[in-house]
Amino acid sequence: MAGKVDLDGNAIKPITICMIGAGGFIGSHLCEKLMHETSHKVLAVDVYSDKIKHLLEPATLDWADRIQFHRINIKNDSRLEGLIKMADLTINLAAICTPADYNTRPLDTIYSNFIDALPVVKYCSENGKRLIHFSTCEVYGKTIGAFLPKDSPLRKDPAYYVLKEDTSPCIFGSIEKQRWSYACAKQLIERLIYAEGAENGLEFTIVRPFNWIGPRMDFIPGIDGPSEGVPRVLACFSNNLLRREPLKLVDGGESQRTFIYIKDAIEAVLLMIENPARANGHIFNVGNPNNEVTVRQLAEMMTQVYSKVSGESSIETPTIDVSSKEFYGEGYDDSDKRIPDMTIINKQLGWNPKTSLWDLLESTLTYQHRTYAEAIKQAMSKTTAN
Template sequence: MEKFTGYIFVTGCAGFIGFHLSKRLLDEGFYVLGIDNINNYYDTNLKYDRLSILAKYPNFMFIKGSIENLELMESLFDQYDIDIVVNLAAQAGVRYSLTNPHVYIQSNLVGFANILECSIKHPIKHLIYASSSSVYGNNKQMPFSVTDRVDHPVSLYGATKKANELLAYSYSQVYQLPTTGLRFFTVYGPWGRPDMAYFKFSDAILNQEPIEVYNYGDMKRDFTYIDDVIESIYRLIKKGPPDKSISYYKIYNIGNNQPVQLKDFIKVIEEQLGKKAIMKLLPLQPGDVLETYADINDLVRDINYKPITSAEEGIRKFVEWYRKYHNIT
């Protein structure tokens, strides 16, 4: 088990996963250096509300800025003793990448390259970074395995995440930088992103507005509850970097390993909200895939943990938070 004396640098700390991970690390007594540019991709008030919780911890240091700012990044690595980097800063969203491609290039590629460069100039113990199930594209073999070829992502977002994995691989080989990539599968839960389907569905159902259901609801997602994601990342941090006698590079799927039909997921939301959805059934959107399903054998073997939260329990917890956050009785 790794021992740490310096900071864990969490990029995107005001984001959904970044906030939850930072809070867990702070609760466990770690020193966390967080950075976030607080962009307006979705409501910044939600980001600041997350930050206000983290700011209460004396072992938390926050920097407002962008990882694509190389000068800033170099100054942070100069100034702080950083043991581990967990890169969760990225421009999120599959559909947004169809209309705003340059934002993805800057954040997901230029920003990640800056992190890699700083990590070799100021040697760290381990770089953990967010990838995505989007790298699998329209792979037909189920469940998706980390040994599958992922050469055909169907969105720019997925392509940038695949590029992150390739960049990490090259730096791990050339500079012996220990890297671990995490392919997240449809993460949901309290403090989540308002652009995600389950969040938008809840908004619309409570306001008695129609929800847009793509591919007529006939698609499956490996919905993964946020606490399961955080427990997985936390255990990987504690486990330490990949075994260098094998490789400095590792990839894991972080998924629930139980795909749920979108129509069934909507039913769970309806049950928890106590209201029926008005559904506007639409064809499959560009960049979308029909099914995601994570093979998590490597994850279970290496950290002795398997995501356990059912869709019913996860949505119940989300709705509880949603009502409290929005003061809905």
């Protein structure tokens, strides 16, 4: 990739990146991008490698000498500091970030999002290494608008719901609603990283993803994950569509989300990697404010898109309502609305999301159909035979 320059026209030097959580959904797309389009090296750290095995084998691949997999659990492995020291930049993606876990595995959630991230921050700070830490849009919590009367015209005013990195408050629910324990753990690690920057000069960038979705996200229950497992909404709805069962709308499907295509979001991360002078010391929302829907609208759109890509007509009752208690158990709470403000990332990195919701669903559901339809058919015929 000779001749590649950064946003200020300076040549980009190849660097070594220690990527913790490289085997997950985001990590797999980031590794792919780095191998296909850059000359950077990746020390890929994870406990699983299934989602990146196409990048690791065979040894004849073009980039074989630029990616190394280290099967390490960062909770208890002394090799971590050595890898961070060998790298120029560390990217930490490792964390539990699935709502079904927040109220069923609250301790694991808090540990993975706060305690386990502490040594990573410490090693970066002590060794003078740059850190890109993955946080969440959940740190904003509920919108101010959620507290206005249902019929208040102010609910329509963006000032009451658009989420801005430098001015929006972070509003969490009660302790027994454990989504906010996740949000709180993420917020505290952000504050700690910020403080390391302020007191000890740590060079950091914090990323707040807003519902990044695409191929390889989570798992399809009973196929490449536990049959009783509950992944995030894209995989839940994909699973329902593949099995020709109704999509389950939790508490009426009224919550709103903005979905961004993983490939658009990865472009933003690459800009952060290659433009440290513009990214250091910043917290960036990364989302697509143009792709807002209610969960009910998402279900309707996914049903239509899936019909198109699979060639199968949709079932007679495409959605059913379920209560959150039934679906997630006691202690679940939801975020009402999440619209990212894009001013800071736009100013610093000139980045904007591109892909519409329809287009990103079309490519993602084409992948889901191609990857899982046959396996689901076989699994379902086995169950019927038994």
